[in-house]
Amino acid sequence: MKARSDVERNGGQILMQQLRIQGVRRLFMVPGESYLPCIDALNEHVDAIQAVVCRQESGAAYMAEAYGKLTGEPGICFVTRGPGATNASIGVHTAFQDSTPMILFIGQVGNDFYEREAFQEIDYRRMFGQMAKWVAQIDRTDRIPEYIARAFAVATSGRPGPVVLALPEDTLWGRAVVEDLPRYQRALSHPGVGDMTRLKTLLDEAERPFLLVGGSGWTQDAVERISAFAQRFELPVGTAWRRLECFNQRHPNAAGHVGWGMTDELRNRILDADLILAVGTRLGEATTLGYTLVESPRPRQKLVHVYPDSAELGRVFMPTQAIVAGVAGFAQALEPLQPGHAVPRGAAVQEAHAQYLDSLRALDFPGPMSLDAAAGHLGRSLPDDACLTVGAGNYALYLHRYRSFNGLGTSLAPTVGSMGYGLPAAISAKLEHPDRIVVCGAGDGCFQMNMQELGVAMQYRLGIVVLVFNNGMWGTIRAHQEREFPARPIALDFENPDFTQVVRAYGGLGIAVEKTEDFPAALDRALAFAQTENLPALLEIRYDADGIAPGETLSAIRAAALARAAG
Template sequence: MPSLSAGHLIVRQLEEHGVARVYTVPGESFLDVLDGLHDSSIDTVVCRHEGGAGFMALAESRLTGTPGVAMVTRGPGAANAMIAVHTAWQDATPMVLFVGLIPLTDRGRGAFQEFSLEGWFGTTAKQVMVLDDERRAAETVAAAMRLAVSGRPGPVIIGLPEDVLVRTAGTGTVPLRAPADAEPASRALGELVSRLARAERPLLIVGGDGWTADDGGQLAAWAAAARIPVAADFRSYDAVPHLSPAWSGWLGYGRADTLAGRLDEADLLLFVGCARTDVLSDGYTRGLAAETLLVLQDPEAAGHAGRIDLHIPAAPAAFVAALPQPGAARGSRSGAWMEALAADQARYSVPAADGGTGVDLGTAFGLLEELLPENRILTYGAGNATIWGARYLSHHGAGSLVGPRNGAMGLAVPAAVAASLIHPGRRVVAVCGDGDFMMNAQELAVAAARKAAPLIIVADNGGYGTIVAHQRRHYPHRPSGTALDNPDFAGLIRSFGGHGERVEETADFGPALERALGSGRLALLHLITDPATMAPDTSNAAGTATGSTAGSTAPEPAAAGGNR
């Protein structure tokens, strides 16, 4: 076999890791890698903005379990990709970002687009690597892919100096090194089960990445048999199936006040795949005193607040595989506690009309729940519009949701495009506000070019709704810097050859949705909504949690997981 350049060997090593797609905005700084992709089995997805490329890579990771890979150029390209790196960092999602760099011979001279890779990404990546030695090309890629999924998962950055890429690097890839996957020790599992058996009001909270439909389904079934209600962390709603009798809703922005109250009542909390963070705990105000069991791959439990009585450093799959029979964890506990939480959530998830002018989103999302197939994939950006989807659209297995847990706007569209490429046979729906949609609407060009057919729902209230709600509370009658004057989004999608409709009345939504779903094309429904309706009322579930002060310290309804 002839020797390969470093750029070509990087591609070979990615193939060895089973990478199916790379998402890129091309740059002259990594031309040799692009040339290596020309004859590769890897699909090169050419994006329109580096932020969109990064978000697509993040979606790839969430939906496939393989670290998503993005490639961007130096300086401005790397700057544009930063939002996706920050999202992967805070969300603990594995990703590898390749960044083309200036030649080694020009380093430190203020050359065109020169910047400090470590300075930019050093605090938002697990590691920043620079390929200064072409002979280590394959080794560097293998190390990055392994590091991205080890411990607390996250993004890894690889800098590629332009002149190093074209140097002869060798002929062979390096063997894959599987990450250490600790299995729960029998002694620790025994203690966990004993603690669960003694608890009267336990609550299991699932979250994070790495779930499969089998893992989530098995854990939900085990919890139901052990009479333990199951809730999800913010934007992890798909970890377990919602049809489970143990399903109790989600915590974080938009959660039911009843569930927040139950968090205060619980005498034991079992976290699997996630930690007790500020969002989950309503700003470090709930569930801090309860006995706490933590099943988290990260041995440092980074980001976890409050007590830890037992920490099992294992991934969800390993924990689920090691679980004993549920009877041992049930003890003498009746099913009343679990049934009460499930009933709370059942009431909370029944679509209710919001009232007001324009399209009523409560009614609209109720119709979406009825008409979408069970294996749908939902993608979200950030902002108030996402709360209707989280509340009224159910999930039936892991790998059916991509959304930013860090509140980054602009993820919904690129994630939907990526999901449509990864799973062309499944219905993909992006839920966006008008502000969120315009953050990365340019990636619809990728969907059009690839004949991908996601459905984009844009709820248009003419403003950055989350900030409007905060302004109304803190600076009443003084709107400032939040109004949006929007174009015809339906016309935009038609310009890409897709199906687009503007919907101004609730009665028109159902027929429009049926036409969009039946079009077989990229589709968008532009819903004109009442600017006065900020988000569904989190306190409208019938009944309250006994003995709690449900809602007393809840985040403002407008804080829908977004920065706008």
């Protein structure tokens, strides 16, 4: 698009034109008077930028974060000052811990009122300083293109993450003659020749190596190259906590999901490994089971840590080898490597995959409605390219255990464990891939954090399917409470509305499911309604609250805790 340098424009017009140049196709927003010039300027870009009007800022921020996960480009969110910014902060925190490119624009009081605690005024540098890669305020209209170009570069370079830009009213209403800047160029990092030579030596010497993939920045080409590399070098492959989309779980080298809820066999395999090759993942608390699977600061296994940000390497773990590289550049550098290991590893790979396949068999569940059986049916019946989204809660363990995810775009899950994420993420996924099936899983508490975003699904005619797991309590916290203070539950139960009636108010379909045998037909009906009517369908799954996680019950957790207390 040709740069404009001879036309006077207001700040809103300059900003929106710059977003268009940077390739923005969709943005998520809750309108506010603090950035009216930006809203008005959208009139000039309706052919290129879709503005999605959300119901609450946390929903808008989650949708933008999910867009960043799906596309690798910064998700764009606009909110108003003060309350709008605080509501959106949860999406910024999610983007930071999930390493997702995102840019949050916040309306701000004018510089003539600044630092008087004016109406809804907040210092965003202080507020977002520890949860964003860069926080700034654009105080001059003529510098808007400069700040926007830098924001895109920062959000996508190294370890991707969120950028926050405050927009004072006088900056947006001000006028300037300024040249537009060209589209940003993503800075990619690649390993050196010496890095790959040493890596090959370590791999050839290892007898029980394990490949762990995760993080962000994956491309389909990178997934395919990593898959071929794993086969050549006979490596079992695990996916880091809630990054199930990074590897095809049906691949013969797939070993399963690493982190909370993992199988004993997979945990023991990693503990027994003599080399872990971690690609793209930070190896956070959830993936390492509280830094016990891979110990900090010195792992018991040899660790080759591949990550795009040098500041992360050696920060928590002392690696045997640290490689500064993005997953795409690293995957490309793997192409010429050929194995030279003396000890055959094919049997271990086959055993790991067989153990993973065995974990797909439904475990026992108390009561007439089995979450294990329902999640297993869902996992088998959805097409390969379907996207499954979740927020936070033990219900997600069932969905992630029994679905063999098939690569990029098939899973959206916050590694930060934030509640209320699933529905906004499903909306974002359906906007991005309208022809694909999108299913949201949400606990009854998780769903009510953002269920108002059903209005977005209704307004934009998005046929998503929502599974609400209704056990009438904060289940994950109840499990922790029973472990630490057994038989003393308090302040965890709540009464729920009839969720089937809620979705009907938004024009959708609602079905209550209370028996395992009724789930397949109800799911088929929901999927058909969503696809034909382009409106949300919801299954309210009512089940025995004693079933808290795959293979676990609250009563068993309580009994074990009481036995420990008794000595």
